[in-house]
Amino acid sequence: MNLSTTHVGLLQQHWNQLFDSTNEIYGDEGAFLRRTGMTVIQLVVFWSVGGLFLLADVLKPAWLIKYKVQPFEELPSYRIKHLLRVVVVNQLVSAPAGYFWNWLEVQRGSDMGRDLPTVQVFLRDLICVILCYEFVFYYTHRLIHHRRIFKYFHKRHHEWTAPVALSAMYAHPLEFFFSNIIVLMGPLITGCHTTVTFAWAVILPLEVLFSHSGYHLPFCLPPEFHDYHHIKVVNNYGIIGIMDYLHGTDRLFRKTKYFQQRRWVFSFTPVQELIPDGKEEQKRK
Ligand SMILES: [Zn+2]
Numbered sequence: 001m002n003l004s005t006t007h008v009g010l011l012q013q014h015w016n017q018l019f020d021s022t023n024e025i026y027g028d029e030g031a032f033l034r035r036t037g038m039t040v041i042q043l044v045v046f047w048s049v050g051g052l053f054l055l056a057d058v059l060k061p062a063w064l065i066k067y068k069v070q071p072f073e074e075l076p077s078y079r080i081k082h083l084l085r086v087v088v089v090n091q092l093v094s095a096p097a098g099y100f101w102n103w104l105e106v107q108r109g110s111d112m113g114r115d116l117p118t119v120q121v122f123l124r125d126l127i128c129v130i131l132c133y134e135f136v137f138y139y140t141h142r143l144i145h146h147r148r149i150f151k152y153f154h155k156r157h158h159e160w161t162a163p164v165a166l167s168a169m170y171a172h173p174l175e176f177f178f179s180n181i182i183v184l185m186g187p188l189i190t191g192c193h194t195t196v197t198f199a200w201a202v203i204l205p206l207e208v209l210f211s212h213s214g215y216h217l218p219f220c221l222p223p224e225f226h227d228y229h230h231i232k233v234v235n236n237y238g239i240i241g242i243m244d245y246l247h248g249t250d251r252l253f254r255k256t257k258y259f260q261q262r263r264w265v266f267s268f269t270p271v272q273e274l275i276p277d278g279k280e281e282q283k284r285k
């Protein structure tokens with residue numbers, strides 16, 4: 001992939017300005033920029049996109065509701081208030097984890113520098129970060145599903161059998177604290193450049209929001225994989241599905257229409273109409 005030298009030059013120029021402005025104040029060679037930038041990007045993406053999904057669930061316009069994977073459920077205001085409270089508390093509680101992780105990254109010698117990586121290095125590291133997340137999330141998620149542990153932590157996240165976007169961060173604070181560390185494993189292991197962590201800070205909230213949204217929207221990430229996990233509480237412990245495929249923990253899922261409906265749709269026709277009838281699975285339940 002080639003970016004013209006003018007584009008690369010412009011990107012580098014903007015990055016230098018950003019880097020220098022924070023380095024002048026903190027003199028920490030990009031550490032503050034890395035941690036704070038990642039936090040701000042994550043919060044902005046999460047609350048802006050998550051807020052739109054919440055608005056859709058409250059206003060429930062017919063043209064959007066037809067894209068719901070599960071039958072639409074009313075979202076009473078007391079449930080919204082409780083959801084918002086839990087999410088905000090979790091974000092506050094987990095904030096120190098990010099700053100501690102930032103310190104670890106400095107010790108490890110992660111690339112927080114002034115020079116941008118090449119496109120190839122950027123993409124290679126971003127793919128590694130995503131695969132690392134799939135790997136670590138799968139095993140830790142399976143662990144907290146263990147029958148002796150489940151009721152203490154993860155059960156709270158599964159109160160949502162038909163999840164909504166913001167419920168992605170509805171969890172026991174301790175679980176959320178550790179999940180915040182898990183998402184940072186990839187950047188720590190790869191030692192990737194700060195711009196890769198910024199891209200990750202955009203991709204991650206989008207992934208969790210769409211997976212929990214319950215909407216299979218045209219041109220957007222299909223939510224069936226994780227939605228099925230919330231319906232059945234077994235199967236589909238990973239994010240992409242690679243680890244579930246390797247361990248056979250997607251066997252039940254593969255027999256359902258959800259599996260067939262889990263694909264990107266490039267038309268405005270709801271996937272239930274394109275591949276009928278995924279809802280049979282829920283009726284039998
Ligand atoms: Zn979930």
Ligand SMILES: [Zn+2]
Nearest residue numbers: 141145154229
């Ligand atoms: Zn789970």
